[in-house]
Every structure is written in structure tokens, then in C-alpha cells.
Amino acid sequence: MVTPPVSPPPGTPSRRKMQQGASAALYAALVLLALWIIRDFIPAVGWACVIAIALWPLLRKIDCHAWFQGRTTLIAAILTAGIALLVVLPVGLGIVQASHEVHDLLAWFKGVQENGIPMPDIVHHLPFGSEQVATWWQTNLAQPLRQSPAMKGLHGNAVVTFSRHFGARAAHGVMVFAFMLVTLFVIFQAGPRLSGALHKGAQRAFGSNGAQLLTRMTAAVRGTVAGLVVVGIGEGALLGVAYAVTGVPHVALLAFVTAIAAMLPFCAPLVFCASALWLFVQGSVAAALGLIVCGFVIVFIAEHFVRPVIIGNSTRLPFLLVLFGILGGVETFGILGLFIGPALMTVLMVLWTDFVR
Numbered sequence: 001m002v003t004p005p006v007s008p009p010p011g012t013p014s015r016r017k018m019q020q021g022a023s024a025a026l027y028a029a030l031v032l033l034a035l036w037i038i039r040d041f042i043p044a045v046g047w048a049c050v051i052a053i054a055l056w057p058l059l060r061k062i063d064c065h066a067w068f069q070g071r072t073t074l075i076a077a078i079l080t081a082g083i084a085l086l087v088v089l090p091v092g093l094g095i096v097q098a099s100h101e102v103h104d105l106l107a108w109f110k111g112v113q114e115n116g117i118p119m120p121d122i123v124h125h126l127p128f129g130s131e132q133v134a135t136w137w138q139t140n141l142a143q144p145l146r147q148s149p150a151m152k153g154l155h156g157n158a159v160v161t162f163s164r165h166f167g168a169r170a171a172h173g174v175m176v177f178a179f180m181l182v183t184l185f186v187i188f189q190a191g192p193r194l195s196g197a198l199h200k201g202a203q204r205a206f207g208s209n210g211a212q213l214l215t216r217m218t219a220a221v222r223g224t225v226a227g228l229v230v231v232g233i234g235e236g237a238l239l240g241v242a243y244a245v246t247g248v249p250h251v252a253l254l255a256f257v258t259a260i261a262a263m264l265p266f267c268a269p270l271v272f273c274a275s276a277l278w279l280f281v282q283g284s285v286a287a288a289l290g291l292i293v294c295g296f297v298i299v300f301i302a303e304h305f306v307r308p309v310i311i312g313n314s315t316r317l318p319f320l321l322v323l324f325g326i327l328g329g330v331e332t333f334g335i336l337g338l339f340i341g342p343a344l345m346t347v348l349m350v351l352w353t354d355f356v357r
Helices: 013-037 039-064 072-115 121-125 130-140 156-190 192-246 251-262 268-281 285-315 319-356
Strands: none
Touching (some): 013 039, 039 192, 039 319, 072 251, 192 268, 192 319, 251 268, 285 319
């Protein structure tokens, strides 16, 4: 006769270990289930957390002011509205500026469809490859673009498909931005109570080392935001001067677009190279070459020296780890990885330091 297994009596160490293991498994399963349910909103929450970490010192200063004490909802509303305006106003100004150019752009496009794009005289004066460029230009661009081989692949279905994908991505971006603002308002409204609760929870779960690690990670995110924004604004301002000197039109708008692009690693060249191409087509070869050389020098210094130093000083990370964290984070997590990467590199550095002690 088989004797059934006897469970440990209540209160014994083995019974408590079983209960703790079961509770940990249940908690992990519930957390994973909750994350799976809100998976579409995780980017919005991530962006809200990044912005909240960057602005947390400002929030504490405002909260300590006598006039704002106890008015957490007002503080949250002001900061959230400020973030919304920082995004909406530039985008709106860009749309307005672009709408002013639509009429001229449509007229130009209609003209090149009927007559083609005349080949600039500078092509004949190229130091090498002038014959090949001239032949390609005459074949693809100099004749009416309706009959150009370069335009045959742009059929109606491709344009419609691209428009649908662009519209879907734009709608998704607007949704993420809206939920990000709502999440950001809630975080700001919680105020210092949320910071204290997170610190206490990390200390209870992982000890004092876990709380210090959380503090270092937030410093890494804050330093990354400062490095991206400061360097991006600096690159936009310097290249704005270069645009003005070389005669590129719409200097202010291009400088703003360059500053936004420069906040992403190695994206500023897309803007100033397009501007240099416009100068080249207009026949200003010296100005185009000068803009390209000036742009790449500014980007090289900013991306390889200034930005890693700003981020590294705030996180105490070596230059190589900062660079790997930024580039690897972008490749793995997209734009949000700009902030996740250095934070994870900070964790790696702290763990290594504790291991070799």
C-alpha cells in the first residue's frame, strides 16, 4: 500500500521556503501578464519616465517654492503643458512653413514633369566622372519626367502604399505622444512621494546596493538627456551660422531641423548634406564643399568628444562604454535606446566595480 506524501507542517522552514517560492513565481507571472497587457503603451511610459527623470530636479525646486507648496496638480499641469508646447509648437511652425512652400513646390514639380530638370553647367566642370554624370542626367532627368526611366518605378500603387504606411505611423506617433503626456502628468502629480516610494522599494527588495544602483541609473538617464539636448542645440546653432554664410535659404528652419536631427547620433549629416546638394545644383560648388567639410568637422567633434564627455562625467562611465551604450541602445530599442543604453552600461560598470573589490 502506497503512503501519500506528507506535506511539511505549517510554520516549518521548508514550508516557508515553499510559500516564498510560490509567491515569487506568482508575482513574476502577474507582472509579466500586466506587461503583456500594456505592451502597446510601454513606449509611452518609457518616454514619460525619461522626461520625468530629466526634469525631476526642476520639479523639486518648484515644489520647494513657497507659492507652489501643496499644489502638485498645478505643477504637474504646468510642466506637462510645457513639454507639449515644446513638441507641438515647432512641429506646427514647420508645417506652416512647409505649407507656404507647397505652391512653389507643386509648380516646380509640374514643370519638371513636362520639361525635365536642366543639367547644371557645373557638371561639365567636374574633375572626374563628368561624362558619366552628364549621360545619366540626360537619360533620366533632362527629358520630361513622365517618360524618364527613373520615374517608371514610382507607380500609383507604390505611392498609395507609402501614404498608408506614413499615415499609420503618424497616427501611432500621435497616440503614443498623447498617452505619454497623460503618464507624465500622473508622474509629476505623484511628485516626491513617488521618488521616495521607488527608493524604499528598491532598498527593501535589493538592499542598499540596489537603491544606489537605481540612483546611478537615473543619473545616467539624466546625463544622457542633457548630453543629447545640449549637443544637439550646439550643432544646430553652429550649422545655422554655416547655412547663413554659404547662402542656404530658410536658415532658421534648417538650423532648427538640424538641432533636432543632431539629438540623434549621426543624423545631422542628412540635413547639411541635403543643403550642400542644393548649393551644388545651384552651381555654388565652393559653398557646398565648405558646408560639407564644416558640417562633418562639427559633427565629428560633437559626437566623438563633447557628447561622450558630458554623458560620461554625469555617469562616471568611460568614453567607450558611453559610445557603445548610445549606439547599441539605438540599434536594440530604437530612439528610446538612447537613454536605456547608457543606463544599462552604468549597471554593468557598477556590477564590475563591486565584483573586483
